[in-house]
Amino acid sequence: MRSSEKGKALEDEGRQALSRGLxxxxxxxxxPGKGPKPGLSLERIVEVAVQVAETEGLSAVSMSRVATVxxxxxxxxxxxxxxxxxxxxxxxxxxxxxHPLPPAPDEPWRVAVERWARxxxxxxxxxxxxxxxxxxxxxxTPNQVVWFERGMSSLSGTGLPEMAKLDSLSxxxxxxxxxxxxxxxxxxxxxxxxxxxxxxxTSYWHTLGVLTDVQRFPAxxxxxxxxxxxxxxxxxxxxxxxxxxxxxxxxxVGKRRGPQRRTPRSVRQKRNHPPAGT
Amino acid sequence: MRSSEKGKALEDEGRQALSRGLxxxxxxxxxPGKGPKPGLSLERIVEVAVQVAETEGLSAVSMSRVATVxxxxxxxxxxxxxxxxxxxxxxxxxxxxxHPLPPAPDEPWRVAVERWARxxxxxxxxxxxxxxxxxxxxxxTPNQVVWFERGMSSLSGTGLPEMAKLDSLSxxxxxxxxxxxxxxxxxxxxxxxxxxxxxxxTSYWHTLGVLTDVQRFPAxxxxxxxxxxxxxxxxxxxxxxxxxxxxxxxxxVGKRRGPQRRTPRSVRQKRNHPPAGT
DNA sequence: AGCCTACTGCGTACGCCATACGCTTTACTG
DNA sequence: CAGTAAAGCGTATGGCGTACGCAGTAGGCT
Numbered sequence: 001m002r003s004s005e006k007g008k009a010l011e012d013e014g015r016q017a018l019s020r021g022l023x024x025x026x027x028x029x030x031x032p033g034k035g036p037k038p039g040l041s042l043e044r045i046v047e048v049a050v051q052v053a054e055t056e057g058l059s060a061v062s063m064s065r066v067a068t069v070x071x072x073x074x075x076x077x078x079x080x081x082x083x084x085x086x087x088x089x090x091x092x093x094x095x096x097x098x099h100p101l102p103p104a105p106d107e108p109w110r111v112a113v114e115r116w117a118r119x120x121x122x123x124x125x126x127x128x129x130x131x132x133x134x135x136x137x138x139x140x141t142p143n144q145v146v147w148f149e150r151g152m153s154s155l156s157g158t159g160l161p162e163m164a165k166l167d168s169l170s171x172x173x174x175x176x177x178x179x180x181x182x183x184x185x186x187x188x189x190x191x192x193x194x195x196x197x198x199x200x201x202t203s204y205w206h207t208l209g210v211l212t213d214v215q216r217f218p219a220x221x222x223x224x225x226x227x228x229x230x231x232x233x234x235x236x237x238x239x240x241x242x243x244x245x246x247x248x249x250x251x252x253v254g255k256r257r258g259p260q261r262r263t264p265r266s267v268r269q270k271r272n273h274p275p276a277g278t
Numbered sequence: 279m280r281s282s283e284k285g286k287a288l289e290d291e292g293r294q295a296l297s298r299g300l301x302x303x304x305x306x307x308x309x310p311g312k313g314p315k316p317g318l319s320l321e322r323i324v325e326v327a328v329q330v331a332e333t334e335g336l337s338a339v340s341m342s343r344v345a346t347v348x349x350x351x352x353x354x355x356x357x358x359x360x361x362x363x364x365x366x367x368x369x370x371x372x373x374x375x376x377h378p379l380p381p382a383p384d385e386p387w388r389v390a391v392e393r394w395a396r397x398x399x400x401x402x403x404x405x406x407x408x409x410x411x412x413x414x415x416x417x418x419t420p421n422q423v424v425w426f427e428r429g430m431s432s433l434s435g436t437g438l439p440e441m442a443k444l445d446s447l448s449x450x451x452x453x454x455x456x457x458x459x460x461x462x463x464x465x466x467x468x469x470x471x472x473x474x475x476x477x478x479x480t481s482y483w484h485t486l487g488v489l490t491d492v493q494r495f496p497a498x499x500x501x502x503x504x505x506x507x508x509x510x511x512x513x514x515x516x517x518x519x520x521x522x523x524x525x526x527x528x529x530x531v532g533k534r535r536g537p538q539r540r541t542p543r544s545v546r547q548k549r550n551h552p553p554a555g556t
Numbered sequence: 557a558g559c560c561t562a563c564t565g566c567g568t569a570c571g572c573c574a575t576a577c578g579c580t581t582t583a584c585t586g
Numbered sequence: 587c588a589g590t591a592a593a594g595c596g597t598a599t600g601g602c603g604t605a606c607g608c609a610g611t612a613g614g615c616t
Contacts (some may be wrong), residue, residue: 063604064601078605083603
């Protein structure tokens with residue numbers, strides 16, 4: 001497939017599959033230029049919506065709020081976007097406007113993948129509202145697709161079959177999102193309670209300790225004891241731990257271990273869905 | 279701490295920290311029996327709310343909807359629950375009413391952990407609305423705490439330090455939730471489009487193929503080619519792949535590998551937040 | 557030149573939502 | 587049997603997303 005063919009293909013069938021805002025985002029649009037010139041632009045709308053989310057949280061993002069900031073009527077937005085859900089999708093895409101660096105040549109896959117994951121996490125930390133948006137399927141918006149591409153290419157050094165790479169990326173992606181969600185929860189808890197994160201955590205362990213007795217909850221009791229004696233809180237350590245485990249796990253695909261063995265063949269077995277998120 | 283002390287402690291300080299509904303859920307409640315008898319019960323309310331979510335989706339769950347089913351006024355619910363958010367929290371807890379089997383004695387940790395993860399996923403598959411609820415922090419409701427306990431205890435065979443076990447559980451938990459979310463997304467997409475999941479997937483790969491050209495997206499092009507040639511879709515394979523990777527990774531903690539090494543000491547380094555979700 | 561018509565802008569309206577407030581009714585405590 | 591604390595609940599407020607349809611604009615065609 002050459003690029004020109006793609007352009008034609010997009011014009012022909014891309015638009016019928018893609019919704020209004022998505023088509024604009026991909027730069028596929030028939031501008032017949034018939035009626036009055038559009039007074040707004042999708043870019044501005046998304047930009048304003050992001051700004052609102054950034055400063056007042058995702059819950060402050062409403063169609064009327066965004067329209068008011070733009071000095072337009074609420075319904076004007078629906079000329080550019082099919083629904084609020086689509087706006088959210090595009091906001092999310094905007095958050096990934098800055099692309100991750102492509103893997104350097106000869107870079108070990110492990111380094112490349114770790115960088116990708118950390119850059120992903122950095123984006124989600126910078127825009128905490130992103131993880132509050134339910135991703136409604138696999139990545140389809142322009143920037144998300146770029147991240148998807150870069151993620152896959154950072155895994156190419158593993159030599160895994162395509163589908164195993166996909167599954168691996170999904171695993172990493174899930175971990176990044178999970179971590180970002182926890183952090184967002186914690187931040188919100190501290191904002192609501194007016195305390196800092198460390199206090200919120202201490203208070204959690206305390207409450208859990210009160211709620212659980214040793215007989216019924218031996219494992220938790222041990223955990224609470226260990227947690228309360230240990231002090232400082234860094235989410236980074238938890239994230240790093242999980243990431244290392246995942247990378248170790250990927251590195252060991254196909255290596256036999258212990259009694260039950262699984263060769264990489266087991267990996268190819270069936271099809272599954274693509275990773276959502278980035 | 280003995281159990282009786284716990285009971286007292288709960289009465290004293292548990293209630294001030296716990297919100298109304300949570301206190302009831304834990305069975306900590308001062309029923310002074312002053313006013314009229316409550317006409318409803320928290321249990322019934324949550325049960326009805328769950329039923330609505332089960333049959334019509336989470337978005338159909340509103341205070342007035344639940345109240346109507348119960349034959350009560352909307353505001354009556356607020357005698358039992360502090361806010362809708364709390365109701366959602368309790369609904370989530372109710373979904374985990376059936377507890378996972380505790381690890382059998384002498385059971386290898388790997389088997390126990392895998393069972394825990396699969397049972398967790400089974401719950402989320404049975405109640406897809408659960409993953410749509412943003413978990414607002416670490417587990418604090420009764421059933422979730424039991425799952426938390428069982429998860430930790432299934433990891434006790436690893437011999438890892440408490441905090442590493444916690445981090446591991448969080449990793450597994452994140453993967454389970456991520457997988458369940460993807461499946462829920464897919465199910466919703468197929469419901470909305472009126473097609474089955476396989477078609478939705480095919481259509482996704484097709485769209486992605488149209489959107490991406492080989493020069494700009496080499497890795498994705500390769501993936502799309504592999505994906506479209508491969509047919510059947512099972513989410514289970516993807517989940518299993520990730521889970522195996524994680525378990526491998528956990529099993530290899532502390533084992534040196536390659537040039538850069540990380541001993542288990544690096545695992546203990548700092549504190550981090552507890553796993554949310556179960 | 558001027559009409560046609562596709563398109564944009566946007567006001568109005570509808571049916572939801574969560575929940576603050578305060579009045580009425582109830583039933584236990586002293 | 588009074589006092590009072592709690593429950594029930596109607597009303598009201600201030601949102602929300604979006605369906606609908608009218609009015610006005612400007613490019614394309616005759």
